Amino acid sequence: xxxxxxxxxxxxxxxxxxxxxxxxxxxxxxxxxxxxxxxxxxxxxxxxxxxxxxxxxxxxxxxxxxxxxxxxxxxxxxxxxxxxxxxxxxxxxxxxxxxxxxxxxxxxxxxxxxxxxxxxxxxxxxxxxxxxxxxxxxxxxxxxxxxxxxxxxxxxxxxxxxxxxxxxxxxxxxxxx
Amino acid sequence: xxxxxxxxxxxxxxxxxxxxxxxxxxxxxxxxxxxxxxxxxxxxxxxxxxxxxxxxxxxxxxxxxxxxxxxxxxxxxxxxxxxxxxxxxxxxxxxxxxxxxxxxxxxxxxxxxxxxxxxxxxxxxxxxxxxxxxxxxxxxxxxxxxxxxxxxxxxxxxxxxxxxxxxxxxxxxxxxxxxxxxxxxxxxxxxxxxxxxxxxxxxxxxxxxxxxx
Numbered sequence: 425x426x427x428x429x430x431x432x433x434x435x436x437x438x439x440x441x442x443x444x445x446x447x448x449x450x451x452x453x454x455x456x457x458x459x460x461x462x463x464x465x466x467x468x469x470x471x472x473x474x475x476x477x478x479x480x481x482x483x484x485x486x487x488x489x490x491x492x493x494x495x496x497x498x499x500x501x502x503x504x505x506x507x508x509x510x511x512x513x514x515x516x517x518x519x520x521x522x523x524x525x526x527x528x529x530x531x532x533x534x535x536x537x538x539x540x541x542x543x544x545x546x547x548x549x550x551x552x553x554x555x556x557x558x559x560x561x562x563x564x565x566x567x568x569x570x571x572x573x574x575x576x577x578x579x580x581x582x583x584x585x586x587x588x589x590x591x592x593x594x595x596x597x598x599x600x601x
Numbered sequence: 602x603x604x605x606x607x608x609x610x611x612x613x614x615x616x617x618x619x620x621x622x623x624x625x626x627x628x629x630x631x632x633x634x635x636x637x638x639x640x641x642x643x644x645x646x647x648x649x650x651x652x653x654x655x656x657x658x659x660x661x662x663x664x665x666x667x668x669x670x671x672x673x674x675x676x677x678x679x680x681x682x683x684x685x686x687x688x689x690x691x692x693x694x695x696x697x698x699x700x701x702x703x704x705x706x707x708x709x710x711x712x713x714x715x716x717x718x719x720x721x722x723x724x725x726x727x728x729x730x731x732x733x734x735x736x737x738x739x740x741x742x743x744x745x746x747x748x749x750x751x752x753x754x755x756x757x758x759x760x761x762x763x764x765x766x767x768x769x770x771x772x773x774x775x776x777x778x779x780x781x782x783x784x785x786x787x788x789x790x791x792x793x794x795x796x797x798x799x800x801x802x803x804x805x806x807x808x809x810x811x812x813x814x
Contacts, residue, residue: 438618446612453604476607481754481814483611487623488684488754501685505756509813 425451431495438486449479452499459503470510478506549596550589553577557585558593623753627680630749631672634742635772642738642776649779660784663706667789668775670699671797675768679746682761683753696767700794706786725788731781735796738773739766743800747811758808765812766804770797 425433430451437445456478460471482502489498543563547555553575560571561582572579602610619625643649653661674695681689711719725731746765755761774793783789 437615438620440615440617442612442615445615446608449608449611450605453608472604476602476604479604479607479611483614485752485754485814486618487626487752490623490684490687491620493684493686497686498684499686501756502754505685505754 425454427494427496430499434489434495435491438489438491445483449483452482453479455499456503459500460507463507470514474506474510478503481506546593546596547589550592553581554585554589554592557582558589561586562590623683624680626749626752627676627683627746630745631676631742631768631772634745634769635776637741637745638738638773638776639779641741642734642780646780652780652782655782656784661778663786664778664781664789664793665775667699667703667793668771668778671696671771672768672775674699675764675771679761679764679768682757682764683750683755685754685756700790703786703790703794707790710786719787722785722787723791725783725785725792727781727783728788728792731777731783731788731792732796732799734777734780735770735773735793736799738776739769739796739800742772743769743804750812751814754814755812758812759805761812762808763801763805765808767797767801769804770800773797773800 430448433444433448433451437448453475456475457471460474461468464470464474482499485502489495547559550558556575557571557577560566560574561568566574568579568582571577571582575582577585678689678692678696681687681692711722714722743766746769750761750765774796777796778793
């Protein structure tokens with residue numbers, strides 16, 4: 425769609441015409457898809473996210489359009505801002521795993537980390553003694569005696585803690601599913 | 602969500618926007634924030650008219666003119682900063698006009714004063730309360746302006762934050778001028794301008810947190 429068409433639709437939309445606004449947003453979606461996919465080649469999912477994000481922003485901030493100015497200049501200003509914001513966000517996200525890499529260890533992959541996080545979240549729901557017992561014996565791989573000296577709990581307490589804790593975790597998981 | 606669905610949802614929420622809504626929102630925020638500041642300073646310092654009676658109307662009018670012109674220039678630039686797709690360029694130079702006019706007056710004043718009077722002209726007797734008062738009174742205005750920006754689209758955040766702070770500082774100096782007992786242009790040039798500059802810098806520094814969208 426051309427500037428004149430888009431601008432006419434925008435003005436009708438500002439007057440409260442929902443159909444014009446829908447046509448405007450569709451026209452803008454096309455333009456934005458072109459704009460973003462040229463700058464982010466082979467990243468269709470990111471492009472579509474950006475298109476949607478920009479459409480929502482331009483809808484929410486319609487007041488910021490000055491009818492004395494070209495519509496496409498306004499749209500381009502918003503699209504460009506969202507693109508820069510995307511780069512800033514994705515750069516921050518990309519640096520997080522690198523910073524943590526030495527702690528995680530070489531053999532760990534993403535799935536293992538996520539699994540570990542899930543387990544920690546589940547263990548946090550248990551009483552501390554049971555959680556410790558499970559963590560030491562089943563995750564750290566200690567024997568019952570080692571776990572007992574390490575945690576200060578008695579050996580039977582470790583055994584019972586593992587048994588009851590696992591039982592409770594199973595129950596939690598089943599109720600969630 | 603699928604983009605077509607999103608468009609349908611958004612279009613279902615198409616409300617009428619009155620022409621100039623963004624400008625009205627900004628002006629409303631500026632006045633509302635200024636009013637809150639006025640109430641606050643009135644509670645602190647009491648009646649505003651005593652200072653004006655002491656300094657005379659002409660001196661008060663000069664201070665008011667400086668504050669009003671800075672408020673007007675920064676408000677119009679702030680509106681531009683909240684609306685994408687415009688070239689501003691040389692229009693920023695308008696920000697320099699009021700301080701330059703005051704600077705000329707201050708230079709003549711300082712030039713005609715004897716050397717040992719000059720420090721007193723600049724410092725007056727209330728520079729601390731002036732600086733503190735203007736900066737403190739800018740806070741409600743700044744908060745209101747940030748709120749009004751939720752419907753605007755600043756694409757250069759640092760610039761928008763700077764202008765919002767400057768605008769808040771200028772409005773605060775307008776409110777403070779009602780209470781200011783000073784009479785020297787040199788005093789006004791230094792302390793009123795500093796009172797506007799501090800919130801402007803704070804606005805620029807806070808912009809990436811407060812204005813991001």
